[in-house]
Amino acid sequence: MTDKPETARRPAAGSRKHRTISGSSARGSAQFTRLAGARSRTLLHRRARTPGARPGTMRIPADAPPPRIHAMSYDLDRLEEREIEDVETLISYRDASRVVWIDVAGFGNEPILRRIGEIFGVHPLAMADVVNVPQRPKVEDYNDRHLIVTLMARLREPHTVDVEQISLILGPGWLLTFQERPADVFEPVRKHIRAGVSPIRRMGPDYLACALLSAIVDGYFPVVEAMGEEIDRLEEEAMDRPARSTSHQIHEIRRLLISLHRIQWRQRDALASMLHEEPSPFTAPVRVYLRDVYDHSVQALDAIETSRDLVVGLMDIYLSSVSNRMNEVMKTLTIMASIFIPLTFLVGIYGMNFDYMPELHWRWAYHALWGAMIAIVIGLAIWFRARGWIGGGDVAKGKR
Numbered sequence: 001m002t003d004k005p006e007t008a009r010r011p012a013a014g015s016r017k018h019r020t021i022s023g024s025s026a027r028g029s030a031q032f033t034r035l036a037g038a039r040s041r042t043l044l045h046r047r048a049r050t051p052g053a054r055p056g057t058m059r060i061p062a063d064a065p066p067p068r069i070h071a072m073s074y075d076l077d078r079l080e081e082r083e084i085e086d087v088e089t090l091i092s093y094r095d096a097s098r099v100v101w102i103d104v105a106g107f108g109n110e111p112i113l114r115r116i117g118e119i120f121g122v123h124p125l126a127m128a129d130v131v132n133v134p135q136r137p138k139v140e141d142y143n144d145r146h147l148i149v150t151l152m153a154r155l156r157e158p159h160t161v162d163v164e165q166i167s168l169i170l171g172p173g174w175l176l177t178f179q180e181r182p183a184d185v186f187e188p189v190r191k192h193i194r195a196g197v198s199p200i201r202r203m204g205p206d207y208l209a210c211a212l213l214s215a216i217v218d219g220y221f222p223v224v225e226a227m228g229e230e231i232d233r234l235e236e237e238a239m240d241r242p243a244r245s246t247s248h249q250i251h252e253i254r255r256l257l258i259s260l261h262r263i264q265w266r267q268r269d270a271l272a273s274m275l276h277e278e279p280s281p282f283t284a285p286v287r288v289y290l291r292d293v294y295d296h297s298v299q300a301l302d303a304i305e306t307s308r309d310l311v312v313g314l315m316d317i318y319l320s321s322v323s324n325r326m327n328e329v330m331k332t333l334t335i336m337a338s339i340f341i342p343l344t345f346l347v348g349i350y351g352m353n354f355d356y357m358p359e360l361h362w363r364w365a366y367h368a369l370w371g372a373m374i375a376i377v378i379g380l381a382i383w384f385r386a387r388g389w390i391g392g393g394d395v396a397k398g399k400r
Helices: 026-040 087-094 110-119 124-131 187-195 205-218 220-240 244-276 284-350 365-387 393-399
Strands: 019-021 068-074 079-084 099-105 138-142 145-156 160-171 174-179
Touching: 068 087, 068 187, 079 087, 079 187, 087 099, 087 110, 099 110, 099 205, 110 124, 124 138, 124 145, 124 160, 138 244, 145 205, 145 220, 145 244, 160 205, 160 244, 174 205, 187 205, 205 220, 205 284, 220 244, 220 284, 244 284, 284 365
Parallel strands: 099 174
Antiparallel strands: 019 160, 068 079, 068 099, 138 145, 145 160, 160 174
């Protein structure tokens, strides 16, 4: 087997509500980072549990959309795909001879979710972890049912990032996927299933789960690339025109990168446990493909770490630019004060009301004083320029 799981590969580069970050232009990019930090603080923290709540309790958000159930069953020769209106219809899929993929999008109906768990024999604790988001990426075994929790990050137009929990439950001959909202990164996998020209139609549900995990991991690459473009823009702004908002944007994008780093770190560990620990939800032939998914996870983690390091250096650039601007202002004020000090000295002397000051009675004294002051200003300007303190300083220094 030499084929890869059915996802588009990208090279590694440098709450229950959606966590959304948006922006496009310079002003839009500022909004990108401002919203990013506010949302990213919730990515890895569980919602508060009610003290004494029964294990397996589901906490359904009030604004959760009703579940949309999409079923696909296939083998090498045939594909059946349909939308499920009545949850009891799923009973016919439970013991099907073909591979079955049931995708549930939306948590807005607890009885339907519990009924799905009952039909497929899913442990109540596993169903609670599916619904009570966000959970940390992990793998848990319930006899012949395996729960895989992961977090999906995807880039939408215009420059919008959604971070959402995706839960996979792998059973004998079937795969259940649960997501908070209908949109996902699984469409390339569905297209390969419909096309029927790839290994996915010849292999079991564990290969399907591997392909979905591959799609989730690869979804981080466009996100990191978009973050890299934002970092480049902030670097240019920090060097050329640093403002108060620049520091705020840098802190927010750093906070988001820290959250993404924690997510991907834990997803990498979960993939490693599926590769090396027993029991594993994946058969030996599929682990070869899973190893490739793990490699992509490491690449995504490296790219996030690189971006995070760049943001740390970006704050140093910002502080240096602000300090340089302050130095330029102080230098300008110092030069102006230095020019006016001798002029103030002369004016102060001849502004005194003494009777015996012979210069005050000279015919050309007024003109001579003006000439002396102008000469002092010109002389100081030439000297400052020769020292490289005003215009052409680098050239002057080079000549010396």
